[in-house]
Amino acid sequence: MKYYLATYGCQMNEYDSAMIASMLEDVGYYETENAEDADVILVNTCSVRKKAEDNIYARISQLKPLKQSNPDLRIAVLGCMAENHGAKITDTLKHVDFVVGPDQYRGLVDILALPPSKSPHRQQPKSVLVGFDSAENYDDNFAKILSPFSTHITIQRGCNKRCAYCIVPFTRGIEKFRPVESILAEVQKAVDKGVKEISLLGQTVNSYRYEGNSFANLLSKVAEIKGVERLRFTSPHPRHYTDELLWVLTHTPQISPHTHLPLQSGSNDILKSMRRQYDSEDFLAIVEYLRASDPFYGVTTDIIVGFTGETEEDYLQTLEVVKHAQFDHAFMFAYSPREGTEAFDWPDSISEAEKHRRLQKLIDLQNEITRQRSQNMIGREEKVLIERPSPKNPEEWMGKTGNFKNVALPADFSPQAGDIVTAKITEVRGWTLRGEAINL
Numbered sequence: 001m002k003y004y005l006a007t008y009g010c011q012m013n014e015y016d017s018a019m020i021a022s023m024l025e026d027v028g029y030y031e032t033e034n035a036e037d038a039d040v041i042l043v044n045t046c047s048v049r050k051k052a053e054d055n056i057y058a059r060i061s062q063l064k065p066l067k068q069s070n071p072d073l074r075i076a077v078l079g080c081m082a083e084n085h086g087a088k089i090t091d092t093l094k095h096v097d098f099v100v101g102p103d104q105y106r107g108l109v110d111i112l113a114l115p116p117s118k119s120p121h122r123q124q125p126k127s128v129l130v131g132f133d134s135a136e137n138y139d140d141n142f143a144k145i146l147s148p149f150s151t152h153i154t155i156q157r158g159c160n161k162r163c164a165y166c167i168v169p170f171t172r173g174i175e176k177f178r179p180v181e182s183i184l185a186e187v188q189k190a191v192d193k194g195v196k197e198i199s200l201l202g203q204t205v206n207s208y209r210y211e212g213n214s215f216a217n218l219l220s221k222v223a224e225i226k227g228v229e230r231l232r233f234t235s236p237h238p239r240h241y242t243d244e245l246l247w248v249l250t251h252t253p254q255i256s257p258h259t260h261l262p263l264q265s266g267s268n269d270i271l272k273s274m275r276r277q278y279d280s281e282d283f284l285a286i287v288e289y290l291r292a293s294d295p296f297y298g299v300t301t302d303i304i305v306g307f308t309g310e311t312e313e314d315y316l317q318t319l320e321v322v323k324h325a326q327f328d329h330a331f332m333f334a335y336s337p338r339e340g341t342e343a344f345d346w347p348d349s350i351s352e353a354e355k356h357r358r359l360q361k362l363i364d365l366q367n368e369i370t371r372q373r374s375q376n377m378i379g380r381e382e383k384v385l386i387e388r389p390s391p392k393n394p395e396e397w398m399g400k401t402g403n404f405k406n407v408a409l410p411a412d413f414s415p416q417a418g419d420i421v422t423a424k425i426t427e428v429r430g431w432t433l434r435g436e437a438i439n440l
């Protein structure tokens, strides 16, 4: 049986898809890259923005002719949209056979063994498997390793924070932590296969705790495994940067000097109304600590402008924090209310034009900072993990520095994906650094 698996959204979904691939291949399925060839099509979905959901609905609708030409085809919708909309999906998209939420993947193999609906207009009864399971953390299911040198490993699922604008707690449930032994066993399996870079994943990854172990303990234990050369994690929450964690981050050579630290707003009033559980002073103290250990420590972020009630003064405070933090990169958005969240019912009083103005000015500011931070890298010697040939220039390969910057290197040293080389940074082209491999 051939399966085709399409994944949308965050790295958590990518990990879940790799885990699902492993579950299916353990019982004899094999993957096809072509939906037309598949016996089973799985769509792992994202609910974080309405626009993302609309695009995914459109993509699933386009699968209908495949069902018409092959009535034995099974189509399953997985992930956050499955949890968010449940049976509404099979009601509106009748060619979909199964809907399975993120806490129910253990039942996926059995549900896929059910007979498919023979008609694109009618689905099987009992085809919707959703709902939260507070005990399910898939600790005995390791994900398929998709890259020979780098892999993600989920250590924490769900979120207890309930930020006012966010749908995640409603689609992923409360936080759950995977046992330390299970995580270490998955890391060991990955390095045994040659993986050098491990990224630990969680919705608020640094809230991790398990039987007396903190996130800092866990990082130290993973870093001790022979073969782990680069250790990353995403996404941390500013509230959970303890002194112990900051010390481990700045004293463990295997941990890459980069953190993705979501700011969201620089105004303490807006942070409070978003229910983010930190203020801008707490946030900047983390950045200052990391940059004191290494001025080139990579800090990236997410920022929302135009959140309900954001005044010009609040917005200007965000710009001030951005100037102070000197982020290496930022994902920046204009606020758009998300149905199902608490803030959806709050008056969205800022016009789209005004949100756009605020966003554009922020992007201009951040782009300038990003450019400057990249320029500052010129002349430095950096360890670069080689990832792939450049899609733009066949004579170059792409890699990443420890502080998470893309580097293009001339391919005159016969690079292989997964090599770690020392490179001297020579110039900045657009958003990419360019360098030359040295000491080969």
Ligand code: SF4
Pocket (backbone or CB within 6 Å): 159, 160, 161, 162, 163, 166, 167, 168, 169, 203, 204, 237
């Ligand atoms: S911390 Fe806030 S933004 Fe992040 S997943 Fe949890 S509720 Fe959503």
